[in-house]
Amino acid sequence: MTITTSPLTLTINGKQVGPMDVPDTLMMVDFLHEYLGLTGSRFGCGIGVCHACTVLLDGPGGAEEIRTCITGAHYFNGKRIRTIEGLAERDGQQKIIAITPVQQAYLDHYSFQCGYCTPGFVIGATALMERLKAHPVRADQLEDTITEHLGRHICRCTGYVRYFEAAKAVILATPGLVTKEK
Numbered sequence: 187m188t189i190t191t192s193p194l195t196l197t198i199n200g201k202q203v204g205p206m207d208v209p210d211t212l213m214m215v216d217f218l219h220e221y222l223g224l225t226g227s228r229f230g231c232g233i234g235v236c237h238a239c240t241v242l243l244d245g246p247g248g249a250e251e252i253r254t255c256i257t258g259a260h261y262f263n264g265k266r267i268r269t270i271e272g273l274a275e276r277d278g279q280q281k282i283i284a285i286t287p288v289q290q291a292y293l294d295h296y297s298f299q300c301g302y303c304t305p306g307f308v309i310g311a312t313a314l315m316e317r318l319k320a321h322p323v324r325a326d327q328l329e330d331t332i333t334e335h336l337g338r339h340i341c342r343c344t345g346y347v348r349y350f351e352a353a354k355a356v357i358l359a360t361p362g363l364v365t366k367e368k
């Protein structure tokens with residue numbers, strides 16, 4: 187069997203990657219893991235259900251969450267994405283010097299146990315906060331919004347409550363994401 191390849195170029199975490207010859211049928215999660223060593227996006231279900239493999243696709247309308255286990259690497263040709271590795275602030279030597287408020291909130295609330303699902307939950311809450319910055323919700327709608335948004339992510343260890351509580355806390359602590367109730 188011949189594996190056909192095509193050149194792929196994209197921007198990941200602010201840096202151009204490629205052009206690289208990549209198999210036409212390769213899924214993005216495998217490209218991130220096997221070609222780039224970016225293993226933070228987790229392979230969980232492999233069928234688009236658990237959201238552990240999610241990355242942020244940046245476009246003019248804001249960031250979109252994309253499941254990389256069901257999206258081919260070539261879909262991202264010419265596009266800009268952020269992976270879990272690109273969220274924390276790093277110094278010139280690529281050492282992490284500051285984690286994000288979402289990451290800190292999950293730590294503060296002891297939101298995870300094994301942590302396998304955590305990159306997906308970080309990406310999910312990050313996308314939600316960016317969306318709320320553009321379109322704030324009323325305070326009385328916040329819990330439903332969080333449940334709807336993060337409820338797509340599957341965690342086998344916890345009862346989700348601490349993830350949701352952490353997301354609520356960090357959103358409420360960030361000015362401009364929530365409006366007052368009527």
Ligand code: FES
Nearest residue numbers: 230231232237255
């Ligand atoms: S591994 Fe991609 S959605 Fe589960």
Ligand code: FES
Nearest residue numbers: 299301341342343
């Ligand atoms: S903390 Fe283990 S799967 Fe979520």
